[in-house]
Every structure is written in C-alpha cells, then in structure tokens.
Amino acid sequence: xxxxxxxxxxxxxxxxxxxxxxxxxxxxxxxxxxxxxxxxxxxxxxxxxxxxxxxxxxxxxxxxxxxxxxxxxxxxxxxxxxxxxxxxxxxxxxxxxxxxxxxxxxxxxxxxxxxxxxxxxxxxxxxxxxxxxxxxxxxxxxxxxxxxxxxxxxxxxxxxxxxxxxxxxxxx
Amino acid sequence: xxxxxxxxxxxxxxxxxxxxxxxxxxxxxxxxxxxxxxxxxxxxxxxxxxxxxxxxxxxxxxxxxxxxxxxxxxxxxxxxxxxxxxxxxxxxxxxxxxxxx
Numbered sequence: 001x002x003x004x005x006x007x008x009x010x011x012x013x014x015x016x017x018x019x020x021x022x023x024x025x026x027x028x029x030x031x032x033x034x035x036x037x038x039x040x041x042x043x044x045x046x047x048x049x050x051x052x053x054x055x056x057x058x059x060x061x062x063x064x065x066x067x068x069x070x071x072x073x074x075x076x077x078x079x080x081x082x083x084x085x086x087x088x089x090x091x092x093x094x095x096x097x098x099x100x101x102x103x104x105x106x107x108x109x110x111x112x113x114x115x116x117x118x119x120x121x122x123x124x125x126x127x128x129x130x131x132x133x134x135x136x137x138x139x140x141x142x143x144x145x146x147x148x149x150x151x152x153x154x155x156x157x158x159x160x161x162x163x164x165x166x167x168x169x170x171x172x
Numbered sequence: 173x174x175x176x177x178x179x180x181x182x183x184x185x186x187x188x189x190x191x192x193x194x195x196x197x198x199x200x201x202x203x204x205x206x207x208x209x210x211x212x213x214x215x216x217x218x219x220x221x222x223x224x225x226x227x228x229x230x231x232x233x234x235x236x237x238x239x240x241x242x243x244x245x246x247x248x249x250x251x252x253x254x255x256x257x258x259x260x261x262x263x264x265x266x267x268x269x270x271x272x273x
Contacts, residue, residue: 023192
C-alpha cells in the first residue's frame with residue numbers, strides 16, 4: 001500500500017507540472033504534447049482507482065483522436081509553429097493568475113474541510129459490471145450520446161466544408 | 173491513500189485551465205485549456221466513485237459521457253475556429269469583436 005501511495009503522489013505531481021506547461025509554454029505543438037502527458041498520467045491514475053475502462057476510453061478518444069484534431073487545427077489555422085511571444089495576452093496575466101489562484105484556494109479550503117476519507121484501491125476490475133450497467137440502466141443516455149456525436153460530426157463537416165454556396169455569399 | 177491529494181490536484185488542474193482560457197490568445201489554445209478543465213472533472217468523478225465504492229458505477233459512467241461530449245465539442249469547436257480563420261484570416265480571439273459595441 002505504501003508503494004502505491006508514493007506512485008500516486010508522483011503521478012499527481014507529473015499531472016500538475018505538465019498541466020502548467022500546457023498553459024505556459026510558448027510553442028503551440030509543445031502545448032498539445034504536454035496535454036498528451038497530462039491525459040496519460042490521468043489514465044494511469046484511473047487504473048489505480050480501478051476504473052480501467054475509463055482509462056482506456058481516455059487514451060483511445062483523447063490521445064488517439066482529439067490531440068490529432070488539435071494538431072490539424074493548429075496546422076490549418078497557420079499558428080506559428082516555433083516559439084512565439086504573441087501567444088499570450090500579457091495584459092490579462094496578473095488578473096488571470098489572481099482569479100485562478102483564488103478559485104484554487106477556495107476549492108482547497110472546502111475540500112480539505114469536507115473530505116478526509118481514504119480511497120480503497122480495489123484489486124478487481126470493473127469493466128464487466130460497467131458494460132452491463134451501460135447497456136441496461138443507462139441504455140437511453142448511451143444511445144442519445146451517440147446521436148449527439150453523429151450530429152456533431154455532421155455539423156462539423158458542414159461547417160468546415162469549403163464548397164458551400166451559403167458561405168461564399170455571406171462573407172462577413 | 174487519502175482522497176484529499178487527488179481532489180486538490182483536480183482543483184489545481186481546474187484553476188490551471190481557467191488561467192489558460194483567460195491568458196491564451198489563440199483560439200485553439202483556449203480549446204486545449206477547456207480540455208484540461210473537463211479532465212479535472214473526470215478525475216473528480218472517478219475518485220468519488222472509488223471513494224464511495226459505488227456498485228452502480230455512476231461516476232465512471234458519467235465520466236465516459238463527459239469524454240464523449242468533449243469529443244463532440246472539440247469537433248464543433250475546431251470547425252468554428254476554422255470558419256473564423258477563413259473569414260478573418262486570423263485565429264486570434266482578440267480580433268473577433270464584431271458583436272462588441
């Protein structure tokens with residue numbers, strides 16, 4: 001149990017450091033790569049918390065698809081690929097740091113006061129039970145969310161198509 | 173292990189995401205920061221699921237739904253950024269001020 005504790009603390013440290021790098025690095029590609037690190041450490045944390053199916057979905061959907069989409073977005077919008085100082089809004093920096101630190105302070109204060117239990121790191125797997133629940137009790141939201149995904153896909157294609165007569169006429 | 177470090181790390185990730193949304197100038201980077209926030213919410217859901225040892229696994233199911241909706245959101249968001257870039261030749265959110273009086 002002691003080894004697992006040390007591993008978890010190390011994972012949380014890596015998570016926070018790579019998260020900070022995502023918002024502070026001046027290189028667009030590096031930010032996407034550090035987001036990959038953040039998500040990968042989150043997936044390992046999920047495996048430690050006996051949620052291995054969620055961890056696999058996180059790796060497949062986020063690291064497999066979303067990051068590729070982001071890199072395409074960076075390439076298509078021709079963001080400067082090297083380090084560039086124009087990426088941050090320097091005027092907002094102090095205000096943003098104050099706001100985020102105060103949100104963090106309030107959250108930490110409340111969380112430390114409210115929760116002091118210990119997580120039971122169970123040794124079993126939860127995938128079989130998760131599949132049964134997902135296809136019995138949550139089958140309607142499951143189908144609904146697949147239609148949301150289909151609608152988003154069609155909407156994204158329609159928005160991003162170039163040979164659309166409507167877009168050509170309504171140039172803003 | 174205690175649940176407090178996990179919850180505090182999730183709160184820190186949330187605040188990092190808020191900072192990124194406020195500071196970044198490129199619209200794609202703002203979407204990246206939103207992903208950080210959604211990820212922190214997922215960590216909270218799975219941690220509470222493990223804390224309560226819920227037999228119905230509500231926390232894990234909700235985090236799977238969040239991941240799915242986040243994927244849809246990224247697709248739509250990047251399509252919108254692409255449209256803005258085609259019309260305005262920039263992805264800098266400071267210059268999208270058409271609806272500002």
